[in-house]
Amino acid sequence: MARILKDYPEVSLRPEDLDGKIDFANIFGRTAPLHIEIGTGKAAFLLNQARARPDLNFLGIERARKYYRYAVDRIGRWGLENVRIIRTDAAQFLAESVPDNSVDCFHVYFPDPWPKRRHHKRRFFNPANLEQLLRCLRPTGQIKIATDHAEYFEQIQMLLSAYSAGLEKTNFLPAAGADRREWVGTNFERKYLQQNRPIYTIAVKKIR
Numbered sequence: 001m002a003r004i005l006k007d008y009p010e011v012s013l014r015p016e017d018l019d020g021k022i023d024f025a026n027i028f029g030r031t032a033p034l035h036i037e038i039g040t041g042k043a044a045f046l047l048n049q050a051r052a053r054p055d056l057n058f059l060g061i062e063r064a065r066k067y068y069r070y071a072v073d074r075i076g077r078w079g080l081e082n083v084r085i086i087r088t089d090a091a092q093f094l095a096e097s098v099p100d101n102s103v104d105c106f107h108v109y110f111p112d113p114w115p116k117r118r119h120h121k122r123r124f125f126n127p128a129n130l131e132q133l134l135r136c137l138r139p140t141g142q143i144k145i146a147t148d149h150a151e152y153f154e155q156i157q158m159l160l161s162a163y164s165a166g167l168e169k170t171n172f173l174p175a176a177g178a179d180r181r182e183w184v185g186t187n188f189e190r191k192y193l194q195q196n197r198p199i200y201t202i203a204v205k206k207i208r
């Protein structure tokens with residue numbers, strides 16, 4: 001029988017309530033380093049990482065209603081106070097709602113690869129979105145990316161290297177909330193590890 005998903009309004013940010021750039025200290029009720037995950041899916045990474053790192057604030061962004069509702073139910077049931085989630089398009093949200101120099105780390109794990117050439121323009125990683133990620137990051141803040149898709153990974157690497165004046169490569173450390181053998185512990189990573197698919201990771205740091 002399908003589980004009934006509960007709503008926990010206290011864990012959600014509602015796009016319709018936002019007006020300009022967000023004051024994250026107000027949203028979380030404290031000042032702490034902010035990590036944002038783009039495309040949480042069912043939020044396995046977000047939940048385990050938030051539990052493993054209570055010293056950090058986590059915000060998940062998920063566009064799909066089905067995954068968002070599932071994630072809200074899990075965050076609420078786990079009783080985590082350092083996680084919020086919003087159902088919206090990440091590109092629009094970053095541009096409209098996230099202040100300059102406010103984010104310590106962006107996590108983008110298994111972004112939709114849109115494998116058909118005519119759909120490549122739908123991919124999240126493009127120059128405009130990378131500009132937004134850079135604007136929102138604090139100096140020394142990181143962008144961490146994982147994918148199983150070799151061609152998209154290559155495109156992402158090329159895009160990042162075009163910003164070498166503002167970004168440098170850094171070690172991709174496995175997530176504190178991930179299991180042994182995992183990089184990040186998302187649902188997609190778990191599925192692909194079972195299928196022995198290669199997983200590509202990269203982490204970059206904002207230099208100024």
Ligand SMILES: C[S@@+](CC[C@H](N)C(=O)[O-])C[C@H]1O[C@@H](n2cnc3c(N)ncnc32)[C@H](O)[C@@H]1O
Nearest residue numbers: 039040041062063064089090109110186187188
């Ligand atoms: C392939 S799934 C990966 C989910 C999760 N990160 C994982 O590794 O299990 C990609 C997720 O990103 C979400 N997504 C794609 N584009 C998005 C966007 N522009 N804003 C917010 N979420 C997005 C999709 O709805 C989907 O849940």
